[in-house]
């Protein structure tokens with residue numbers, strides 16, 4: 001379907017060069033951890049963007065699937081000694097199944113009600129993580145998650161882990177783009193625009209919404225897997241309501257319905273707290289102010305906003321170049 | 326081809342369609358006329374699977390449509406041009422048309438999609454010119470052509486139209502209805518819901534008159550055009566008359 005034109009490949013080339021050079025140049029484990037965290041958030045934002053930006057279905061509980069991926073993989077590998085690489089498909093399956101079961105009734109809702117419904121899912125899953133201590137370790141968390149290795153022996157160092165995370169992001173980027181440009185992506189956009197009209201045309205709206213919800217959950221579970229084995233420790237707070245909201249913010253700030261926007265939003269919202277440490281107790285205030293400013297001046301999100309400004313500049317300079325008008 | 330027997334539709338406790346029977350034979354153009362709120366759209370929505378919980382019997386090509394969802398009904402060969410057009414404004418004209426062929430694409434019938442697209446673009450050349458433009462930027466008449474084109478993309482054998490003349494100037498109304506005549510001559514069966522009774526009866530073979538959820542009159546288009554009750558109720562103050570300054 002998608003013909004790889006030069007125009008499409010430029011952002012990818014830029015992406016690969018950026019990720020590659022950062023990976024080779026950086027030499028500090030702390031920075032690697034942050035850069036990998038950006039990648040994990042990017043994966044989550046991409047997943048949520050498929051659901052929100054393209055299909056127009058909001059989820060305020062996406063941290064639940066992130067958490068299910070992390071806990072499932074942690075449990076299977078730490079407690080049952082399964083190789084993490086085998087735990088991964090199980091974690092994806094678990095998140096997908098939960099999404100299927102809760103998505104079926106929830107996606108019949110729309111607008112605020114869907115928001116409330118998914119919020120509820122997030123809460124319930126969070127409470128399960130916290131209260132089912134015998135399995136999840138409860139509020140104090142789950143320790144001793146084995147790190148990832150390749151070929152059974154060599155463990156991945158921070159640099160390789162960084163490359164692993166970003167390779168997964170690249171895969172998710174390409175996959176998302178392919179999906180969006182396909183017949184299914186077009187149908188998702190039609191649902192976003194008007195579900196009633198899409199139904200009238202004979203598009204299987206309920207099924208498509210459920211499918212994209214499950215896909216989004218499975219992608220989030222992969223992010224959970226990457227997080228759990230990178231940090232080695234997980235606790236319910238990493239998958240709380242606040243995190244779900246942050247994910248929504250990443251998508252909105254970056255720009256809905258834009259895969260590069262999801263990346264930008266993830267980078268910004270991951271880096272911002274790190275930079276804002278300097279503001280100490282005012283951190284959250286400054287954080288909030290920045291987000292508000294972006295939304296007031298670039299309500300379409302950063303990507304759209306930047307592209308619009310760029311287009312405006314170009315039109316202006318073109319006009320300037322034609323003094324006759 | 327389409328046979329509806331004793332159809333009853335409810336919105337909660339409100340009954341919008343009260344035991345309607347009607348039929349459309351293959352190759353016919355049948356029109357359904359009636360005042361606002363008489364249940365015309367509700368009837369079309371029941372045929373397309375957009376209304377749940379109707380009672381009675383709807384058969385298409387001798388098979389019941391009961392319990393089928395809209396995608397399956399489209400696959401059976403029925404397409405709807407919904408009331409108010411319901412195109413997808415931010416999507417391009419081409420995307421809108423492709424969405425109409427969703428079920429064909431799904432079945433991998435690419436060649437047929439290409440042929441149908443060509444046919445639709447020949448039928449409405451303006452859509453070819455505007456293919457890459459956002460559908461929301463089309464004029465009202467062009468949007469109606471797009472809505473019809475989108476419905477045709479599914480290669481229906483029965484086309485249902487819900488007030489395609491709504492809000493259009495008389496010239497465009499005749500252009501749209503003229504297209505329906507062409508389609509019918511090519512063998513398409515058409516069920517046309519209209520408030521513009523005169524225009525509809527001029528192109529249709531037969532008609533049904535709807536009043537508060539019931540069929541009160543039926544007959545050939547010629548008979549209905551001459552009927553005193555119809556004249557008084559529906560033909561006296563027609564859109565056309567407003568435009569012609571006769572009203």
Ligand SMILES: Nc1ncnc2c1ncn2[C@@H]1O[C@H](COP(=O)(O)OP(=O)(O)OP(=O)(O)O)[C@@H](O)[C@H]1O
Pocket residue numbers: 336339340341359360361362363364365366367368408520
């Ligand atoms: N979603 C709904 N909920 C409740 N009542 C409805 C709903 N849709 C339609 N009705 C009622 O059902 C009756 C039939 O409506 P319908 O839309 O089928 O009429 P119509 O003949 O298509 O009218 P119009 O010519 O104005 O389009 C009306 O009385 C209307 O108020």
Ligand SMILES: [Mg+2]
Pocket residue numbers: 365366367408487
């Ligand atoms: Mg109606």
